[in-house]
Amino acid sequence: MAAAANVVRIRALACPNCGSAVELRGMGNSLSAVCGHCLTVLDTSSPSVKILQTFEAKIREQPAIPLGTRGKWDGDPWETVGFMVRSMKAGGVRYSWREYVLFNPYKGFRYLTEYNGHWNDVKVVRSLPEAAGKRRSIEQVRVLGNAYTHFQTYSARVDFVLGEFPWRVRVGDRAALRDYVDPPRMLSSEETAGEIAWSLGEYIPGSVVWKNFNLPGHAPPPSGIYANQPSPYKGRPGELWRLCLWFLILVFVLSIGFSIFDSKATAYTGHFGYSPRQKGEAAFVTPSFDLKGRTSSVEITTDTDLDNNWVYLNLALINEQSGQTYDFGREISYYHGRDSDGNWTEGNATDNVTLSSIPSGRYFLRVEPEMDANAPREVNYSLRVRRDVPTYSFFWIAALLLTLPPIFTWFRSLKFETARWNESDHPRSSSSGDDD
């Protein structure tokens, strides 16, 4: 539909310094372009190209994304047209990072920055950030609904340039930069000649850059922690505390359940028989057994095969060491039959008794059965001694173990944030609070 004359063509020009061809990928949007052959910076703002600067480079820096590479960002094709190395000085050390200019003829420019394998996807911000008070006594600014905390203020110097730029670039250019962070975002202001330009970066893994530009191999892994790198522990301690709470409730409920149904440990079981007609002493003692734990109750269950009969047991629980004796007697009877009203029963062939406050120790039972001398048959019975075993210790151990992951993660999170902020103008002492 568009006439041939209305197709915007790629311009190429001859470098006025060395005569090499300089291709202009920015379709006339670039104000400067660098001759890749002789490193002359050209002013391309008007058809009469002027030399801005010829610079010497000790090291010819190589962009990780070759200029002219096209990739998909947010669904649109973008081409790398410019590459620049900038640096800042802190504590006597110069730190370098790299910036890439991306161009789309309809959508203009956007940028990628890379430092030590940490990448940011950067766009110009057209909303004016506003002062938003302080957090931990550090200045904050707000834009597009997010608050950003000041990270550092520094002077950036241009050390190397290649390709095209939508401004007049020169090696040695300086700008005053201020970085504010709200991971994974970073808001930066760049001040040159009294004007402030704001840009908003979003931290992206190098693998995204490699994938979007279809670059060979793998992105070099990042080293260290970057200003707006999202913390892998962000929000994790909170999540783990909630999980821990739910587990504690579960363990608590389970421990209550266990104490009702299955917390009684059997300390002793014995089977005996008694006949009123037997000769000799009816009384006997059981082998000794241990009652463990703190002072608590002991349950003694007598299970008999009584059938229309009764038995009386004189019982004593005796502490082997101290001789402390707990005497008690149990009459057990079980009768049943049939009359004009139908079947009836009376009593129970099984008996339960609970002795409270029995200290731990080694015990035995003394048993002396009595029966009606005319009882038609002998009685067989079993004695079972059960001890309440408290499960609280299990509960407390579980509770302690469950708090370990959140405490550990909270500590890691704190360490991450401390490492992040130690690179800023506002280093933290490791004792300051967490960031969640």
Next chain:
Amino acid sequence: MSQPIANCPSCGAPVRFRWSSAVQTVCEYCHSILVRHDLDLNKVGEVSDLPPDSSPIQLGTEGKFREFAFVVVGRILYEYDDGRWNEWHIGFQNGSSGWLSDAQGEYALSILSANTVPLPPASELTTGRPFQFDNRVYRITTITIAHYAGVEGDLPFEYWDKTVCNFADLGTPDARFGTIDYSESPPLLFLGEFVAFDELHLRNLRQFEGWS
């Protein structure tokens, strides 16, 4: 589009107005700058060829921002120390017009404001200075001294005799945009907002070699 047809007083070619209220237009054949007084067209000058330009927008580009459909009817190309930008004159369906500015792929829409707030002289401008228009605080973001690098199509004013002009661009925390234009006295105020390319739903754009 209403299209009153007249003939170029210089070359006789038909002159079609893209916008009914045009005060100035440029003959597409002989590049004469024509100013309309009532029904007469007077040649007041001639435009030199526009420098090669890379805006995807051209005369006749159509778009729609929110519910407002528009057609690009004219253009002023400005040049300043740090490059060039286009102010595309856009006509809306109701006969009114506005401006779509395109600076290296940054787009902003604005219309002339019926402002009553006194504006400072250009010599008193400083970046960061606040103004209150329509209950909103605007601050000066950039001050630019520009000159006219060319005109095209239908314009609402006579721009042919102007050379240098001061501009103060304004911004807000919510991506609103404003410009104080010192080409007239008192200065003109345009208010609007920054817009993303996709929000403009543009059709009939230029094409770029290798990008179709």
